[in-house]
Amino acid sequence: MSFIRRMTHPAPSSAPPFIKTLLGEAQPRPPVWFMRQAGRYLPEYRALRATAPDFISFCLDPEKAAEATLQPMRRLPFSAAIVFADILLIPRALGQDVWFETGEGPKLGELPSVEQLRDAIPQVAERLGAVGETLALVRATLEPNRALIGFAGAPWTVLTYMIERQSSDREHARSYAWQHPEQVDALLAILVEATAHYLAMQAAKGAQALQLFESWAEGLSESQFIRLVVAPHRALVARLRELGVQVPLIGFPRGCGALAKLYAESVEVQAVALDTATPLAAGREIQKLKTIQGALDPLALRAGGPGLDAEVERLLEAWGQGPYVFNLGHGILPDTPIAHVEKVLARVTAG
Amino acid sequence: MSFIRRMTHPAPSSAPPFIKTLLGEAQPRPPVWFMRQAGRYLPEYRALRATAPDFISFCLDPEKAAEATLQPMRRLPFSAAIVFADILLIPRALGQDVWFETGEGPKLGELPSVEQLRDAIPQVAERLGAVGETLALVRATLEPNRALIGFAGAPWTVLTYMIERQSSDREHARSYAWQHPEQVDALLAILVEATAHYLAMQAAKGAQALQLFESWAEGLSESQFIRLVVAPHRALVARLRELGVQVPLIGFPRGCGALAKLYAESVEVQAVALDTATPLAAGREIQKLKTIQGALDPLALRAGGPGLDAEVERLLEAWGQGPYVFNLGHGILPDTPIAHVEKVLARVTAG
Numbered sequence: 001m002s003f004i005r006r007m008t009h010p011a012p013s014s015a016p017p018f019i020k021t022l023l024g025e026a027q028p029r030p031p032v033w034f035m036r037q038a039g040r041y042l043p044e045y046r047a048l049r050a051t052a053p054d055f056i057s058f059c060l061d062p063e064k065a066a067e068a069t070l071q072p073m074r075r076l077p078f079s080a081a082i083v084f085a086d087i088l089l090i091p092r093a094l095g096q097d098v099w100f101e102t103g104e105g106p107k108l109g110e111l112p113s114v115e116q117l118r119d120a121i122p123q124v125a126e127r128l129g130a131v132g133e134t135l136a137l138v139r140a141t142l143e144p145n146r147a148l149i150g151f152a153g154a155p156w157t158v159l160t161y162m163i164e165r166q167s168s169d170r171e172h173a174r175s176y177a178w179q180h181p182e183q184v185d186a187l188l189a190i191l192v193e194a195t196a197h198y199l200a201m202q203a204a205k206g207a208q209a210l211q212l213f214e215s216w217a218e219g220l221s222e223s224q225f226i227r228l229v230v231a232p233h234r235a236l237v238a239r240l241r242e243l244g245v246q247v248p249l250i251g252f253p254r255g256c257g258a259l260a261k262l263y264a265e266s267v268e269v270q271a272v273a274l275d276t277a278t279p280l281a282a283g284r285e286i287q288k289l290k291t292i293q294g295a296l297d298p299l300a301l302r303a304g305g306p307g308l309d310a311e312v313e314r315l316l317e318a319w320g321q322g323p324y325v326f327n328l329g330h331g332i333l334p335d336t337p338i339a340h341v342e343k344v345l346a347r348v349t350a351g
Numbered sequence: 352m353s354f355i356r357r358m359t360h361p362a363p364s365s366a367p368p369f370i371k372t373l374l375g376e377a378q379p380r381p382p383v384w385f386m387r388q389a390g391r392y393l394p395e396y397r398a399l400r401a402t403a404p405d406f407i408s409f410c411l412d413p414e415k416a417a418e419a420t421l422q423p424m425r426r427l428p429f430s431a432a433i434v435f436a437d438i439l440l441i442p443r444a445l446g447q448d449v450w451f452e453t454g455e456g457p458k459l460g461e462l463p464s465v466e467q468l469r470d471a472i473p474q475v476a477e478r479l480g481a482v483g484e485t486l487a488l489v490r491a492t493l494e495p496n497r498a499l500i501g502f503a504g505a506p507w508t509v510l511t512y513m514i515e516r517q518s519s520d521r522e523h524a525r526s527y528a529w530q531h532p533e534q535v536d537a538l539l540a541i542l543v544e545a546t547a548h549y550l551a552m553q554a555a556k557g558a559q560a561l562q563l564f565e566s567w568a569e570g571l572s573e574s575q576f577i578r579l580v581v582a583p584h585r586a587l588v589a590r591l592r593e594l595g596v597q598v599p600l601i602g603f604p605r606g607c608g609a610l611a612k613l614y615a616e617s618v619e620v621q622a623v624a625l626d627t628a629t630p631l632a633a634g635r636e637i638q639k640l641k642t643i644q645g646a647l648d649p650l651a652l653r654a655g656g657p658g659l660d661a662e663v664e665r666l667l668e669a670w671g672q673g674p675y676v677f678n679l680g681h682g683i684l685p686d687t688p689i690a691h692v693e694k695v696l697a698r699v700t701a702g
Contacts, residue, residue, distance in 0.1 A: 171650065178654035218569075218606075221648045221680070222630045223665060255569075257608020258633040279573045282609045297572045299522065303529035314574060329572070 018079040018147040018325065019208055022248035022271045022291050026323045030316070031079030032348045033149070034341070036331035037072040038084045041338060044071050055100040059086050062133035069138045073146065076341060077349050079325075080147040080209070081138055083202070085131050087153025087213055090194055091162050093127040094120045105167035114183070117190045124194045125201040132205035139206030150207025152199050154214035154251075155191035155232040159184070170216050177228055188232045196239035203245045211250040211273065212236065218255025225259050226266075233267040250293060254330065258282075264289050276329030280318035287322040295329035296344070302333050304340045312344055369430040369498040370559055372674050373599035373622045373642050381667070381675045382430030383699045384500070385692070387682035388423040389435045392689060395422050406451040410437050413484035420489045424497065427692060428700050430676075431498040431560070432489055434553070436482050438504025438564055441545055442513050444478040445471045456518035465534070468541045475545045476552040483556035490557030501558025503550050505565035505602075506542035506583040510535070521567050528579055539583045547590035554596045562601040562624065563587065569606025576610050577617075584618040601644060605681065609633075615640050627680030631669035638673040646680035647695070653684050655691045663695055 011023045018031040039045055048068055052058035059065055068084040088106055092098040094117050097109030112120075125132075131150075139148050153161075160173035177184045199210050217229050233251055240249070252273035253263045264272045264286045274283050274294035283292050300311045315326070326348045332341070362374045369382040390396055399418055403409035410416055419435040439457055443449040445468050448460030463471075476483075482501075490499050504512075511524035528535045550561050568580050584602055591600070603624035604614045615623045615637045625634055625645035634643050651662045666677070677699045683692070 174648075175650045175654060178648070178651050178658050179656075181658060219628055221627050221646075221651070221662065223662065224648070225628070255608075257606075257628050258611065258630050259628065260609065262630060276572050277570060277576070277608050277610065279609050279613060295572075297529070297575070299526045300529050300572070303526060305530075307529050307532060311572065311574065 014144070016079065016145050016147040016208070019248065021323050021325055022209055022250065024270070024291060024323050026321065029349055030320055030324045030326045031147075032326035032345060033078045033080040033082065034072075034328050034332050035082075037076070037078060037082065038068045039332060040334035041332055041336045041341070042071055042075075055086070056089075056092065056098065059084065059089060060128075060130040062130050062137055065130070065134040066137035066141070069134065070141060073142065075338075077345050078146070080149050081142055082149040082151060082211070083131060083135050083138065083207065085134070085151070087151075087158060087215070088161060089128055089131065090124065090153060090158055090191065090198060093124040093198075094190070094194060096162055106161065108161060108165040111162050111165075114186050114190065117187070121190065121194045121197070125197045128198055128201070131198075132201050135202055135205040135207055147208045148206055149209050149211055149250075150199060150202030151211040151213060152195045152202075154212045154229070154253075155188045155195060155236065156228040157214050157216045158191055158195075159187055160216045162187070170219065173216075174219065174224070177224060181227070184228070188228070189235070192232050192235045192239060196236055196243060199236075199240060200243040200245050203247050207247060209248045209250060210240075210245070211252060212269070214251065214253045214256075216255070217253040217259070218257070220256075220259075222259060222262075225256060225262070229253055229256070230263060230266045233263075233269070237268050252293075261286060271323075271325065273327065274329065278329070280314065283319055284322070287319060287324065291323035291325065292319060293325035293327045296327070298328050298330050298333050298336070301328065301340055301344065302336045304337065304343075308340065308344070309347075312347055316348070365495070367430065367496050367498040367559070369676065370599065372676055373560055373601065375621070375642060375674050377672065377674045380700055381671055381677045382498075383677035383696060384429045384431040384433065385423075385679050385683050386433075388427070388429060388433065389419045390683060391685035392683055392687045392692070393422055393426075406437070407440075407443065407449065410435065410440060411479075411481040413481050413488055416481070416485040417488035417492070420485065421492060424493065426689075428696050429497070431500050432493055433500040433502060433562070434482060434486050434489065434558065436485070436502070438502075438509060438566070439512060440479055440482065441475065441504060441509055441542065441549060444475040444549075445541070445545060447513055457512065459512060459516040462513050462516075465537050465541065468538070472541065472545045472548070476548045479549055479552070482549075483552050486553055486556040486558055498559045499557055500560050500562055500601075501550060501553030502562040502564060503546045503553075505563045505580070505604075506539045506546060506587065507579040508565050508567045509542055509546075510538055511567045513538070521570065524567075525570065525575070528575060532578070535579070539579070540586070543583050543586045543590060547587055547594055550591060551594040551596050554598050558598060560599045560601060561591075561596070562603060563620070565602070565604045565607075567606070568604040568610070569608070571607075571610075573610060573613075576607060576613070580604055580607070581614060581617050584614075584620070588619050603644075612637060622674075622676065624678065625680065629680070631665065634670055635673070638670060638675065642674035642676065643670060644676035644678045647678070649679050649681050649684050649687070652679065652691050652695065653687045655688065655694075659691065659695070660698075663698055667699070 163173040248270035251269040271291035514524040599621035602620040622642035
């Protein structure tokens with residue numbers, strides 16, 4: 001088997017429980033964080049967001065982004081903070097316009113040429129220096145036993161946005177991948193290199209773990225999944241290690257269904273984040289190879305009640321004995337009652 | 352194991368190869384049909400469609416629907432025809448308005464009460480008698496070695512339309528299922544009963560196999576998949592057998608990812624249709640239990656070229672030795688070149 005279970009450097013005993021878990025050490029109680037935990041379900045987030053002229057400016061203002069990152073940590077017992085940023089900062093740093101229109105999601109300008117994108121790679125980490133500053137500010141404030149996560153969109157997911165230029169079901173990008181395989185390979189290689197430098201900068205500034213968000217792994221045939229997801233993730237992980245990045249990595253191939261096992265076997269991340277549709281038995285199989293993270297349905301969290309309680313118990317029972325990070329299977333929804341989050345966290349952290 | 356591999360009545364030697372394959376007898380060359388093979392990629396379909404005032408009228412005009420069903424059979428060597436109809440005929444027959452707006456997909460009126468829906472069940476098969484007439488017309492024309500498939504939307508998928516009332520990502524329906532589990536169970540039970548009678552009528556009128564389209568199995572947690580998909584399919588299959596339906600059944604839990612195996616083990620259909628994202632090895636595992644059908648990416652078919660050729664070879668090599676029906680993983684796209692379809696069918700049928 002080509003995968004590695006642990007890093008070459010085991011976690012020091014002073015490492016936060018979240019980091020120890022990523023490195024394969026199951027904890028008495030699973031550490032917990034929620035995707036989009038810094039977000040619109042918090043009134044203090046909505047107030048802070050209103051002070052920035054637009055979403056991109058908000059992400060690139062280190063003081064505001066650090067505050068957004070820390071808001072959920074103050075009121076909720078999350079084991080890790082995730083830096084407040086956006087996966088579309090990379091295309092922007094590569095020279096493709098990105099803006100957000102309220103209620104419509106992201107919009108992107110014309111895709112630059114391969115040559116233009118390639119020429120921009122050396123500037124990416126510097127252009128996104130604000131994210132590094134955010135990380136440094138947060139790490140200086142956060143308690144030592146709580147970890148700080150950096151992240152980036154995975155190459156294929158970012159490329160789907162760059163090709164589609166707006167929210168969609170990705171059909172155009174998936175068609176493009178069938179029609180222009182060499183072009184897509186060239187674009188993915190550029191994103192691998194740019195993302196590696198961006199993430200290396202994040203680790204240097206204080207990120208203690210890095211998550212790759214492959215939000216659009218769904219609907220790909222196995223052959224396309226290998227080409228568009230597995231191969232770029234392998235290349236990115238290798239490049240990060242070449243650049244000296246030693247922090248644990250979490251891969252999140254959302255919507256990949258039965259291909260999650262292939263991902264876990266093929267990509268040398270330390271942890272695989274699982275989405276809502278993951279069968280409990282499939283998660284246990286992956287847990288034999290890696291730490292797993294997930295996979296509470298955000299709709300169940302929003303709904304609350306006995307259905308939510310039962311889901312939480314099911315996950316803890318199925319996965320809680322091995323190395324497991326409790327999380328959602330997708331981002332928390334803006335209209336989720338905070339009381340539901342508090343109740344779940346109380347259950348998970350109280351053991 | 353509770354599943355059955357074959358029907359109690361094996362296929363007579365005169366049965367079409369497609370039917371023999373569904374009953375577990377692998378053929379020298381896999382039979383082949385394509386979801387939405389009667390559709391907009393054919394110019395003769397577009398011309399015929401233009402003669403009907405609206406889509407529902409078109410579906411419920413037996414002569415026109417029979418002609419649409421037969422059009423692809425005339426010019427392409429498909430092994431089976433599928434009756435031209437729509438999965439939203441059921442809610443319409445249950446008293447919920449359904450109409451189609453060009454470019455926007457289906458629209459539905461207000462959801463009737465549970466009592467109103469329940470009262471409508473005895474009329475469903477009669478109200479959809481036109482579909483039976485279509486089947487009889489097609490069966491009278493089609494060559495004996497080519498099979499005729501009937502179909503219905505599976506209960507959960509139909510219910511998502513009834514709740515959402517328009518095209519969407521089903522988030523509202525999935526939330527509703529968390530919030531109102533008893534109500535959803537009651538609605539699913541109504542759909543099971545109505546669909547059983549509708550499909551029994553189709554079998555009586557000439558359908559030699561029946562496919563259940565669970566087009567919205569995606570994004571469900573395992574517990575919700577069991578409740579919303581597996582349980583209603585099991586109930587529907589049992590009810591069909593009680594009603595004396597003996598034809599083989601195909602279940603298509605589209606987008607269910609790693610839950611496909613659970614489906615195959617739990618639901619007593621004879622064949623499982625697999626979607627594009629199914630790993631080849633996962634398909635082979637399911638093929639040990641059932642006939643499998645699928646799963647060429649419709650985007651690869653539309654793109655054509657060496658990528659398409661390679662996908663076809665991969666599928667034939669991985670699945671062609673066992674009981675296998677060649678098909679797409681999702682419906683054929685309207686702008687698919689007919690030449691691509693011809694080339695794939697020539698390859699599949701020439702062995």
